[in-house]
Amino acid sequence: xxxxxxxxxxxxxxxxxxxxxxxxxxxxxxxxxxxxxxxxxxxxxxxxxxxxxxxxxxxxxxxxxxxxxxxxxxxxxxxxxxxxxx
Amino acid sequence: xxxxxxxxxxxxxxxxxxxxxxxxxxxxxxxxxxxxxxxxxxxxxxxxxxxxxxxxxxxxxxxxxxxxxxxxxxxxxxxxxxxxxxxxxxxxxxxxxxxxxxxxxxxxxxxxxxxxxxxxxxxxxxxxxxxxxxxxxxxxxxxxxxxxxxxxxxxxxxxxxxxxxxxxxxxxxxxxxxxxxxxxxxxxxxxxxxxxxxxxxxxxxxxxxxxxxxxxxxxxxxxxxxxxxxxxxxxxxxxxxxxxxxxxxxxxxxxxxxxxxxxxxxxxxxxxxxxxxxxxxxxxxxxxxxxxxxxxxxxxxxxxxxxxxxxxxxxxxxxxxxxxxxxxxxxxxxxxxxxxxxxxxxxxxxxxxxxxxxxxxxxxxxxxxxxxxxxxxxxxxxxxxxxxxxxxxxxxxxxxxxxxxxxxxxxxxxxxxxxxxxxxxxxxxxxxxxxxxxxxxxxxxxxxxxxxxxxxxxxxxxxxxxxxxxxxxxx
Ligand SMILES: Cc1ncc(C[n+]2csc(CCOP(=O)(O)OP(=O)(O)O)c2C)c(N)n1
Ligand code: SF4
Ligand code: SF4
Ligand code: SF4
Numbered sequence: 295x296x297x298x299x300x301x302x303x304x305x306x307x308x309x310x311x312x313x314x315x316x317x318x319x320x321x322x323x324x325x326x327x328x329x330x331x332x333x334x335x336x337x338x339x340x341x342x343x344x345x346x347x348x349x350x351x352x353x354x355x356x357x358x359x360x361x362x363x364x365x366x367x368x369x370x371x372x373x374x375x376x377x378x379x380x
Numbered sequence: 381x382x383x384x385x386x387x388x389x390x391x392x393x394x395x396x397x398x399x400x401x402x403x404x405x406x407x408x409x410x411x412x413x414x415x416x417x418x419x420x421x422x423x424x425x426x427x428x429x430x431x432x433x434x435x436x437x438x439x440x441x442x443x444x445x446x447x448x449x450x451x452x453x454x455x456x457x458x459x460x461x462x463x464x465x466x467x468x469x470x471x472x473x474x475x476x477x478x479x480x481x482x483x484x485x486x487x488x489x490x491x492x493x494x495x496x497x498x499x500x501x502x503x504x505x506x507x508x509x510x511x512x513x514x515x516x517x518x519x520x521x522x523x524x525x526x527x528x529x530x531x532x533x534x535x536x537x538x539x540x541x542x543x544x545x546x547x548x549x550x551x552x553x554x555x556x557x558x559x560x561x562x563x564x565x566x567x568x569x570x571x572x573x574x575x576x577x578x579x580x581x582x583x584x585x586x587x588x589x590x591x592x593x594x595x596x597x598x599x600x601x602x603x604x605x606x607x608x609x610x611x612x613x614x615x616x617x618x619x620x621x622x623x624x625x626x627x628x629x630x631x632x633x634x635x636x637x638x639x640x641x642x643x644x645x646x647x648x649x650x651x652x653x654x655x656x657x658x659x660x661x662x663x664x665x666x667x668x669x670x671x672x673x674x675x676x677x678x679x680x681x682x683x684x685x686x687x688x689x690x691x692x693x694x695x696x697x698x699x700x701x702x703x704x705x706x707x708x709x710x711x712x713x714x715x716x717x718x719x720x721x722x723x724x725x726x727x728x729x730x731x732x733x734x735x736x737x738x739x740x741x742x743x744x745x746x747x748x749x750x751x752x753x754x755x756x757x758x759x760x761x762x763x764x765x766x767x768x769x770x771x772x773x774x775x776x777x778x779x780x781x782x783x784x785x786x787x788x789x790x791x792x793x794x795x796x797x798x799x800x801x802x803x804x805x806x807x808x809x810x811x812x813x814x815x816x817x818x819x820x821x822x823x824x825x826x827x828x829x830x831x832x833x834x835x836x837x838x839x840x841x842x843x844x845x846x847x848x849x850x851x852x853x854x855x
Binding site for chain 1: 386410413575
């Protein structure tokens with residue numbers, strides 16, 4: 295089912311993250327952190343702490359990897375399952 | 381409506397199947413590399429502008445040599461520094477394409493310094509993205525023309541010394557002094573503010589080309605954490621705090637509001653116009669069908685080398701063979717190879733006439749050697765394939781080939797030519813002897829080929845007589 299997002303959030307594809315930390319450095323509200331787990335290529339990946347993202351999009355452009363970060367802004371119309379899939 | 385989801389731009393391949401390694405999801409760049417940030421801005425702009433099918437990206441030599449792994453657009457990978465020249469050629473032939481030259485500082489400012497200045501100065505209608513990371517990334521961190529004074533690299537271990545290595549080249553400033561460029565800006569691929577500026581500049585530089593306004597150049601200060609030995613956030617801080625002192629950000633030239641867009645006419649020539657343009661009259665190109673001879677197995681699909689003095693018409697001999705082969709609908713190739721001295725020196729050419737596709741136009745082991753002077757006989761006799769054929773002008777060559785494993789046909793071509801009117805047509809006597817002896821081409825197709833190839837048609841009367849004399853001699 296399609297829903298309209300009331301709250302912005304981001305998703306980080308951990309396998310596409312190289313742990314460069316540029317997104318963490320740039321997030322104006324400090325809601326990203328480096329995981330203590332690492333992905334299959336050995337990089338500690340970035341994680342969204344789960345709350346507080348304003349959807350400003352700054353991390354998207356800070357990230358050098360094509361598909362590591364997806365930003366969902368408030369008002370985006372998405373499949374409901376986006377919220378649960380990780 | 382503003383975009384509500386920021387995701388991997390559709391200009392990127394979903395899966396990077398062109399990458400040879402097992403990982404088809406991630407780029408080959410180091411963590412925190414500025415190339416990836418610029419890729420994303422370019423990919424996003426291409427998608428937003430709906431021009432993906434028109435874009436051709438010129439891939440440089442450097443860390444970004446594999447752009448074609450990632451962008452689902454047209455590509456051509458070129459020699460180091462030559463992207464602006466190739467971009468020029470492509471844009472001029474396909475003015476409706478959007479041609480993007482993407483280059484590093486070693487590529488653009490060192491080995492390709494000359495190319496970029498001239499492309500900019502000609503005002504080519506291309507978009508250039510110049511990644512300035514102050515270093516040669518790919519080859520392991522050597523000094524680039526953009527390396528900062530005092531900066532340590534593998535080739536300036538004590539730091540760049542301006543008395544020895546000169547000053548960093550400020551490419552944006554340099555290009556902005558030229559008359560033709562329309563838009564020149566320097567941006568930095570760093571913090572949020574600078575990324576927003578960079579994004580705007582990338583879009584503008586592409587738009588200028590879409591509007592046919594001319595040459596656009598964006599220099600992007602870009603982190604090379606690996607080459608600089610820094611972590612990515614520190615590398616970006618270093619750009620902001622140190623690099624921008626030497627390479628100030630900003631617009632150095634922008635006349636995009638003032639220039640008149642060029643109108644590129646898509647000119648499609650009619651067959652008649654094409655024939656006229658290449659200088660053949662309508663009749664010779666009609667779909668005349670040529671009957672091929674039945675050729676003995678050993679003379680089929682010959683790899684021919686024609687060799688002699690410059691001025692003997694060696695190249696023409698080869699050209700007529702190839703042209704006649706083409707009329708008979710063989711696959712053909714003709715590759716001239718000049719001695720350093722055109723006239724008086726030696727000349728040779730390589731000709732293939734084949735029922736099959738021709739893998740290489742080079743003939744290094746000929747099956748037929750047509751040779752008109754002694755130095756060429758001495759040089760090429762050893763290269764002839766065993767069981768092959770040597771036809772030589774024995775009125776000029778005072779030795780005999782010594783090979784016993786090849787067929788040898790002496791033809792006094794110069795003497796025969798002299799007898800019928802001019803030594804100049806000795807090449808045609810040789811040609812006649814070759815086709816007469818092997819049957820590889822018909823006299824009819826060779827005569828028609830002559831009319832296509834020879835500009836001064838009045839000479840062909842004599843040429844035809846010479847060919848006939850050659851045929852007669854070997855019959
Ligand atoms: C004709 C030629 N000369 C030299 C090289 C070696 N080479 C490969 S990449 C490179 C420099 C690349 O540096 P840059 O253009 O700054 O790109 P980066 O790797 O930093 O992105 C050099 C000198 C080459 N491939 N071809
Ligand atoms: S979109 Fe903005 S607020 Fe949200 S995580 Fe990214 S940088 Fe932080
Ligand atoms: S910027 Fe991208 S690659 Fe770097 S840590 Fe964040 S998500 Fe990972
Ligand atoms: S060496 Fe430098 S420019 Fe090359 S991929 Fe690594 S960080 Fe990027």
